[in-house]
Amino acid sequence: xxxxxxxxxxxxxxxxxxxxxxxxxxxxxxxxxxxxxxxxxxxxxxxxxxxxxxxxxxxxxxxxxxxxxxxxxxxxxxxxxxxxxxxxxxxxxxxxxxxxxxxxxxxxxxxxxxxxxxxxxxxxxxxxxxxxxxxxxxxxxxxxxxxxxxxxxxxxxxxxxxxxxxxxxxxxxxxxxxxxxxxxxxxxxxxxxxxxxxxxxxxxxxxxxxxxxxxxxxxxxxxxxxxxxxxxxxxxxxxxxxxxxxxxxxxxxxxxxxxxxxxxxxxxxxxxxxxxxxxxxxxxxxxxxxxxxxxxxxxxxxxxxxxxxxxxxxxxxxxxxxxxxxxxxxxxxxxxxxxxxxxxxxxxxxxxxxxxxxxxxxxxxxxxxxxxxxxxxxxxxxxxxxxxxxxxxxxxxxxxxxxxxxxxxxxxxxxxxxxxxxxxxxxxxxxxxxx
Amino acid sequence: xxxxxxxxxxxxxxxxxxxxxxxxxxxxxxxxxxxxxxxxxxxxxxxxxxxxxxxxxxxxxxxxxxxxxxxxxxxxxxxxxxxxxxxxxxxxxxxxxxxxxxxxxxxxxxxxxxxxxxxxxxxxxxxxxxxxxxxxxxxxxxxxxxxxxxxxxxxxxxxxxxxxxxxxxxxxxxxxxxxxxxxxxxxxxxxxxxxxxxxxxxxxxxxxxxxxxxxxxxxxxxxxxxxxxxxxxxxxxxxxxxxxxxxxxxxxxxxxxxxxxxxxxxxxxxxxxxxxxxxxxxxxxxxxxxxxxxxxxxxxxxxxxxxxxxxxxxxxxxxxxxxxxxxxxxxxxxxxxxxxxxxxxxxxxxxxxxxxxxxxxxxxxxxxxxxxxxxxxxxxxxxxxxxxxxxxxxxxxxxxxxxxxxxxxxxxxxxxxxxxxxxxxxxxxxxxxxxxxxxxxxxxxxxxxxxxx
Numbered sequence: 001x002x003x004x005x006x007x008x009x010x011x012x013x014x015x016x017x018x019x020x021x022x023x024x025x026x027x028x029x030x031x032x033x034x035x036x037x038x039x040x041x042x043x044x045x046x047x048x049x050x051x052x053x054x055x056x057x058x059x060x061x062x063x064x065x066x067x068x069x070x071x072x073x074x075x076x077x078x079x080x081x082x083x084x085x086x087x088x089x090x091x092x093x094x095x096x097x098x099x100x101x102x103x104x105x106x107x108x109x110x111x112x113x114x115x116x117x118x119x120x121x122x123x124x125x126x127x128x129x130x131x132x133x134x135x136x137x138x139x140x141x142x143x144x145x146x147x148x149x150x151x152x153x154x155x156x157x158x159x160x161x162x163x164x165x166x167x168x169x170x171x172x173x174x175x176x177x178x179x180x181x182x183x184x185x186x187x188x189x190x191x192x193x194x195x196x197x198x199x200x201x202x203x204x205x206x207x208x209x210x211x212x213x214x215x216x217x218x219x220x221x222x223x224x225x226x227x228x229x230x231x232x233x234x235x236x237x238x239x240x241x242x243x244x245x246x247x248x249x250x251x252x253x254x255x256x257x258x259x260x261x262x263x264x265x266x267x268x269x270x271x272x273x274x275x276x277x278x279x280x281x282x283x284x285x286x287x288x289x290x291x292x293x294x295x296x297x298x299x300x301x302x303x304x305x306x307x308x309x310x311x312x313x314x315x316x317x318x319x320x321x322x323x324x325x326x327x328x329x330x331x332x333x334x335x336x337x338x339x340x341x342x343x344x345x346x347x348x349x350x351x352x353x354x355x356x357x358x359x360x361x362x363x364x365x366x367x368x369x370x371x372x373x374x375x376x377x378x379x380x381x382x383x384x385x386x387x388x389x390x391x392x393x394x395x396x397x398x399x400x401x402x403x404x405x406x407x408x409x410x411x412x413x414x415x416x417x418x419x420x421x422x423x424x425x426x427x428x429x430x431x432x433x434x435x
Numbered sequence: 436x437x438x439x440x441x442x443x444x445x446x447x448x449x450x451x452x453x454x455x456x457x458x459x460x461x462x463x464x465x466x467x468x469x470x471x472x473x474x475x476x477x478x479x480x481x482x483x484x485x486x487x488x489x490x491x492x493x494x495x496x497x498x499x500x501x502x503x504x505x506x507x508x509x510x511x512x513x514x515x516x517x518x519x520x521x522x523x524x525x526x527x528x529x530x531x532x533x534x535x536x537x538x539x540x541x542x543x544x545x546x547x548x549x550x551x552x553x554x555x556x557x558x559x560x561x562x563x564x565x566x567x568x569x570x571x572x573x574x575x576x577x578x579x580x581x582x583x584x585x586x587x588x589x590x591x592x593x594x595x596x597x598x599x600x601x602x603x604x605x606x607x608x609x610x611x612x613x614x615x616x617x618x619x620x621x622x623x624x625x626x627x628x629x630x631x632x633x634x635x636x637x638x639x640x641x642x643x644x645x646x647x648x649x650x651x652x653x654x655x656x657x658x659x660x661x662x663x664x665x666x667x668x669x670x671x672x673x674x675x676x677x678x679x680x681x682x683x684x685x686x687x688x689x690x691x692x693x694x695x696x697x698x699x700x701x702x703x704x705x706x707x708x709x710x711x712x713x714x715x716x717x718x719x720x721x722x723x724x725x726x727x728x729x730x731x732x733x734x735x736x737x738x739x740x741x742x743x744x745x746x747x748x749x750x751x752x753x754x755x756x757x758x759x760x761x762x763x764x765x766x767x768x769x770x771x772x773x774x775x776x777x778x779x780x781x782x783x784x785x786x787x788x789x790x791x792x793x794x795x796x797x798x799x800x801x802x803x804x805x806x807x808x809x810x811x812x813x814x815x816x817x818x819x820x821x822x823x824x825x826x827x828x829x830x831x832x833x834x835x836x837x838x839x840x841x842x843x844x845x846x847x848x849x850x851x852x853x854x855x856x857x858x859x860x861x862x863x864x865x866x867x868x869x870x871x872x873x874x875x876x877x878x879x880x881x882x883x884x885x886x887x888x
Contacts, residue, residue, distance in 0.1 A: 095743075096737055096743055097738035097739060098738060098740070099739070126743075127737060180868075181867060183868055183869050185878075186869075250867050274869070297768055298556070300868055301867055301868065302552045302866070302868070303852070304853075305850070305854075306556040306559040306560075306771065306854070307559070331738065332736075334734070335734070341830030341831070342772075342775075345831045345832075345833060390831075391830055392775065392778035392779045392781055392828065393781035393782060393828065411746070412736075412745070412746040415744070415745075415748065416746055416748035416752065419717055419719070420748075420751075420755060422717070422719070422720060425720045426721055426723070
């Protein structure tokens with residue numbers, strides 16, 4: 001009996017320890033007191049309290065009553081920010097860059113709009129804790145490749161199932177055909193580049209014509225059109241029930257995409273938009289919002305100013321475009337605050353750059369009533385830092401996602417703890433072979 | 436910029452008058468009232484720096500003006516040594532000679548590209564010296580080139596860092612395995628094979644050296660003695676054995692790092708800097724005991740399996756264990772903001788400002804054997820200086836002015852949009868390239884999905 005109890009305890013120990021990557025999060029009532037609060041939507045409040053209850057921000061302000069039994073966290077000298085939102089990543093859809101069997105964002109085929117990125121989000125990705133400890137609490141997980149790679153999903157960086165993580169917004173990704181080179185190492189001739197671009201535009205228009213007729217037949221037959229998952233997936237975009245993320249970067253392609261969106265009356269968001277600065281007025285006139293980034297990237301042409309990519313977001317903002325930021329990253333989505341910092345430095349300003357990673361993406365995704373600022377009634381997606389989160393030296397002190405108090409642990413912090421003073425250290429005897 | 440072009444024209448004139456001129460172009464300048472981050476000798480408030488003939492002549496208060504010498508007002512700004520990037524691939528035409536697992540006979544410096552716009556972009560981030568490396572396709576790759584960013588010069592030779600020690604690329608792990616074992620069906624296919632390939636090359640170097648030693652002894656007694664056939668590959672291996680070439684070894688995993696340390700112990704080779712070395716933190720005590728150095732990324736990981744168990748705290752752990760550590764770019768994008776990459780060590784660890792800035796100045800200079808010339812602001816050193824609007828570890832810092840050998844090579848006040856030196860006359864409109872990463876360790880190998888490293 002003693003033995004079996006030992007075995008039971010032992011296996012319990014093994015399961016709980018080796019099964020989890022990081023400490024468990026805790027749920028409850030929290031009162032963050034003596035804090036500076038950057039609400040984003042209604043200014044800065046000094047010496048304020050934020051109460052978190054039932055997963056929501058229950059109250060914010062200077063004179064807030066603290067519920068009995070609340071866990072009190074003293075935030076003296078610290079600042080509370082809304083969790084940052086990355087407008088475009090492969091987080092959750094890729095574990096290791098060079099190993100294709102761990103990449104789930106690019107299905108075979110040009111036309112795969114029925115693919116749903118949320119399906120393939122791996123809640124247990126080691127990359128997720130590494131990301132969220134930087135204060136990034138939500139990201140767009142997007143499919144890519146081909147003309148219609150599928151739907152992207154907004155996810156919370158916390159939870160054990162894709163449904164628990166889902167942030168309440170999906171969008172159809174459309175890779176608008178590019179008339180440019182993919183990179184410096186794109187070896188196609190000018191003619192090939194041009195031809196392939198034209199072919200892709202034709203394919204896009206042909207597909208759209210097919211979607212229209214499919215929708216007409218479906219409506220005329222009371223929903224009995226012949227089974228066609230590709231076309232059926234695009235009908236909500238055609239009808240304006242689903243937004244489209246139109247990925248486009250080159251100047252002439254942006255103008256062409258704007259015309260295409262207008263002609264087809266699509267509810268669109270432009271993504272990428274690396275050369276948006278060249279046509280900022282046209283984008284502003286269209287009223288279409290933009291998710292741009294990475295900010296930390298090279299200019300698209302050798303003739304461009306060295307800092308053009310840093311300035312792009314600011315130029316568009318000043319022209320009147322609604323601009324959110326993205327890293328377009330996977331393992332280093334944690335650099336979102338630094339991308340925002342560079343955008344701030346090169347024209348956006350701190351305040352607008354902070355909005356571009358909080359309330360603006362929330363508005364673009366139609367979830368601004370739930371996230372993107374510190375307001376009572378919103379989801380408790382917040383982080384607490386000892387300073388400006390765009391500054392590298394700043395430390396994140398607390399993190400809450402959906403009201404869960406998430407430990408600031410990841411495999412990278414655990415390795416730091418284990419190896420800073422490794423034990424055993426170096427052997428005293430010389431290495432083998434040393435004479 | 437006017438000054439820049441005047442200088443430029445003058446230099447070109449010299450070049451045409453004296454085509455054999457090998458001296459680098461140098462200048463005089465006085466930098467006034469900056470906050471000087473010397474790196475090795477603390478931070479000096481409101482301090483002047485006098486530069487003459489491309490060298491730092493004096494550092495102090497109220498340095499006397501010299502007639503005809505340009506003055507720069509750095510009041511309220513931060514003056515630091517020009518950044519040294521210990522691992523890049525900019526300014527060279529070819530990266531990988533991926534035809535054999537052992538190619539130390541090739542030199543990337545044979546094909547310097549003075550027109551690469553990446554050099555100007557690096558200058559615009561305060562980087563004055565870079566180490567253009569052969570790629571990581573081969574277990575023993577080619578010789579690398581330490582370069583000064585004298586952008587605007589036309590002669591490739593002008594970019595060579597004078598008297599910098601020779602360096603050679605080694606590479607362990609996935610890349611040589613993929614290129615040769617998997618791609619070409621020759622050793623190495625495993626990390627065992629990588630060790631054997633390297634040991635064989637050292638043995639060949641020893642045999643070659645022995646033949647020449649024998650010949651050199653024989654010819655004193657016998658005028659008919661026949662010299663061995665000259666072989667650049669084995670001669671370079673012999674030079675590595677003789678400590679004339681610093682090994683710069685692409686590596687990731689702790690086990691393969693230990694393997695190479697053992698091999699080097701066996702052959703008595705001491706000079707080595709491990710590059711990338713994502714798992715260096717796991718064997719930091721061994722690296723420190725050997726005297727090996729480490730040049731790492733600030734935060735890159737998970738782009739391949741061998742960097743899955745990485746941590747952004749790597750630079751901090753290595754530094755705290757006594758390993759001379761630098762942060763490098765390996766990228767035409769990252770090289771533009773190495774000051775920001777160094778700053779990340781203050782998020783991922785607790786390095787002081789000087790320790791963080793050492794990672795991109797004096798430490799990489801040590802790793803390249805050029806620390807007596809660059810990497811800090813000290814009298815007698817080359818006047819390679821970068822000036823920033825704010826403290827360079829702040830995300831709000833903007834590079835203002837970059838000086839190489841006393842000559843202004845980047846000035847934000849005189850910075851037209853198009854800084855290309857060479858424009859293809861047949862180009863109709865500037866080519867759109869997209870913003871994909873364009874530089875990397877695996878360029879020219881045909882293996883695209885590890886294009887970054």
